[in-house]
């Protein structure tokens with residue numbers, strides 16, 4: 001069609017027709033011609049952006065939508081388009097800001113809530129995603145994908161009833177994909193357990209999860225998830241059920257005590273050994289990636305502020321040897337001690353430790369009087385409740401002026417407490433008081449130790465010098 005003699009509005013309409021019929025290049029030409037006539041028409045810049053995006057030209061689309069917003073920054077659709085372009089360009093932070101701006105201008109735009117919710121889901125913030133996706137389905141109840149994503153956000157935040165409800169809403173539009181169907185089944189199982197129908201729920205799951213492949217036991221996952229989401233009564237029931245069926249499971253026995261709120265003096269040796277033997281293959285990836293654990297690096301940096309080198313280092317509860325790299329800056333020889341043989345096998349592969357010992361920390365310390373000028377205890381005292389024996393053993397094993405570096409999970413409770421997670425938390429005052437018999441404090445700082453179900457676990461790093 002000849003474009004000569006057409007006005008901006010007609011050119012725009014022509015562009016829209018061409019876009020609709022898939023003639024993207026011609027549509028771009030029509031919009032560009034319209035903009036020659038009306039360079040300050042925000043709507044046409046927005047159209048041009050849309051068709052450029054459809055032709056996978058994100059850079060040009062970004063420039064066009066920038067022009068649209070420069071002309072009129074009050075158009076929510078332009079901000080939504082900007083967010084979409086930025087999302088496509090994988091600039092999550094700026095895309096999130098543009099979605100937020102869209103919502104400020106018009107809170108009924110469901111796709112802005114949806115886009116923001118997806119960004120939160122992708123970046124591991126299910127609680128924020130949940131809020132956005134609830135708004136998305138409120139303003140557009142016909143968006144099946146929004147219901148589906150809301151179901152996943154509910155599951156990640158431990159709202160099992162909400163999970164089932166959202167997936168049921170999605171099913172109205174078509175069958176669920178296999179992953180979502182399984183999540184729905186789990187959520188219904190966990191919700192039934194919360195409502196007191198434990199055995200029936202486990203049996204139903206076993207029957208429905210994978211009928212071709214024999215019975216499926218979901219009880220371990222149920223215990224962990226119900227516990228971590230704070231459904232303590234339900235977790236306690238599952239824990240008791242599991243122990244009845246696996247009476248020799250030392251991990252379950254200890255975890256049942258922790259969930260029941262029993263206050264033990266320390267974690268039993270057989271628990272620590274079995275738990276970490278099981279965890280060893282996935283430990284490094286899990287801690288450093290999903291749990292964002294950086295205690296060894298932070299502690300080594302704190303030590304370096306006071307001392308540049310050591311002759312004999314003891315890495316207590318060395319685990320897989322995540323501290324090997326940060327400790328290597330200090331020179332000297334290093335000994336690693338741990339209760340878990342599987343963790344030690346991985347530590348060996350780092351070729352850093354001159355000696356690796358499978359032993360209980362306090363018992364090992366008693367065998368090495370006045371032997372170390374650095375004792376390093378990263379994320380191990382969380383498995384020792386009463387620290388009196390630990391401090392006197394460390395005091396005997398360390399040389400005068402030697403450094404003790406440790407991390408703890410902190411609590412406002414007096415002294416220490418065993419948490420439902422199975423880890424102990426200590427009060428800073430308790431640790432400092434015990435340490436003060438033999439050590440002077442050089443430094444202490446509170447910080448996030450790691451994440452647990454994406455929530456920060458608060459702790460402290462402390463550096464002491466032996467008097």
Ligand SMILES: C[S@@+](CC[C@H](N)C(=O)[O-])C[C@H]1O[C@@H](n2cnc3c(N)ncnc32)[C@H](O)[C@@H]1O
Pocket residue numbers: 272273276295296316317318319320321322323337338339340343359360361362377378379380383384
């Ligand atoms: C959370 S991991 C930390 C490992 C390592 N320190 C790190 O920062 O990556 C705790 C380690 O302490 C060990 N552990 C716990 N209690 C212990 C004890 N009483 N004696 C020796 N090792 C212990 C466990 O076997 C496990 O490997």
